[in-house]
Amino acid sequence: NTWFDRDLSLAGRCIVEENGKYRQRLVKIEKPILRIPTLAIHLESNRDSFQFNKENHLMPIFAQKVLNGEKPENDKTKHHPEMMDLLAKELNTDVKNIKDFDLVLYDTNKSTLGGLNDEFIFSGRLDNQLMTYTGLQGYINANKDITSLTESSDCRVYVSFDHEEIGSTSDRGADSAFIDTILKRIMKMEVSQTISPTAYQEAIRKSYLCSAHAVHPNYPEKHEALHKPKLNEGMVIKTNFNQRYATTDLTALLFKTIAEKNNLPYQDFVVRNDSPCGSTIGPILSSKLGIRTIDVGCAQLSMHSIRETGGAKDVETSIELFKHYLQEFSELDEKFEIDYE
Ligand SMILES: [Zn+2]
Known part of the structure; x- marks a missing residue:
């Protein structure tokens, strides 16, 4: 309305x-x-x-x-x-x-900074252009320093999907064949023809997906007492034990370690046991590809309104966190001696 x-x-x-x-x-x-x-x-x-x-x-x-x-x-x-x-x-x-x-x-009302100290962003479509923008900017910044790419054996991929709000099932949504097809095509381009037949499956098992989508902290009674997300206090890590979010203890630890090492803020978010839970494309991609996944996102107010409210500081810290995550993930992952199967 x-x-x-x-x-x-x-x-x-x-x-x-x-x-x-x-x-x-x-x-x-x-x-x-x-x-x-x-x-x-x-x-x-x-x-x-x-x-x-x-x-x-x-x-x-x-x-x-x-x-x-x-x-x-x-x-x-x-x-x-x-x-x-x-x-x-x-x-x-x-x-x-x-x-x-x-x-x-x-x-037609343009987006603007607002609040006494310009701490808010008043805009339409923050869900989910805020995460699309910070994700892409973090990706660009991670690859700006070309040695971080040439000295690494990683393949860094950034992807944003259409149709999340209507369930992701379409020819180009997260529930389509698109991501699987495109990753296989990238692999074919990058690796020699003598590639092992299971190389793709092995690469997926070594990979890590960070799925980013905004979180809504309005109405304190809607949130679990110890896990209320706040604006401008950093990326929110979303956990739900019914797997409506794809985060696990291991994927969260990996992400938190990178945030702490770089002095970047993060928050934990758990849905109340008596409240229904929204979902994201994280669980869809995680189950489709069999890839370790973390669900994160910035807090925002008035989600799905024509005019939403986000935190201005969260933009900066999210871009930084995505950059460090892309640059530091592989090295840190090697220290995890975990049987994932
Ligand atoms: Zn939404």
Whole structure:
């Protein structure tokens, strides 16, 4: 319900026919052109709770009057000509060249630092662009010093998946064949043709996956008393004994050792025994690949709202932690004399 009364606009992908080829073109309309209005509170029969019908009340308003007249009755196109004109103008093409599109609404209100000392980030989609960004930045920083790569036999991989919010089962979600296929392809490229038939399985067994997804610390009664995650106090290590998170004692210890060695903060998070637990792509990838996994993430408030709140300091410390994890994992792993099978 946080999508009501916001200055919304459209962004996404269009398929455009150009010179006999079908190409994808990204589009983002900057101007707020849409709005989903709430009912005035004095007309609400029950003022204590905000209720709405998903079918009737979530329809955004686009325009009061169309300038070029109504859609002709014999017009078989799905969309209104005014909207198609707007898209064509944005894409600098002709309406007839736009073959299809996949557009979503977004909030035009820009992200900002906030709080008395700029300690917060107010933004949309922190879940999960915060971890996508810090993960990628940590990966880039880890590989900047080229000797850290040339002197290592590691293969470092960074991957982010679409469709996590709808269950990860799709052609490109974490529950697809994508990661398995791409790792095998990387191995084929990097290793000679005389590779042992079980080399891939052996490499997976030696590997370690750090799956990063935000954590929601709102409402203290929702969290286990001794394990409440806080904003700006470092990466949260998530454990659930029903394996809704993929962390184990060993994977957590490895990660914590790297954090402590580099003076980086971390926190432990355990879901209350009487509370349902969210999940992440960690358990999916862990069981699919048979890889040792840790589930981590930064704390954030208002998760899944159109405007979420994150900790500004967590950005810095997460990037550092991901960097050190990638650089130091192998050396530390050799010190673990554990029978994983
Ligand atoms: Zn989410």
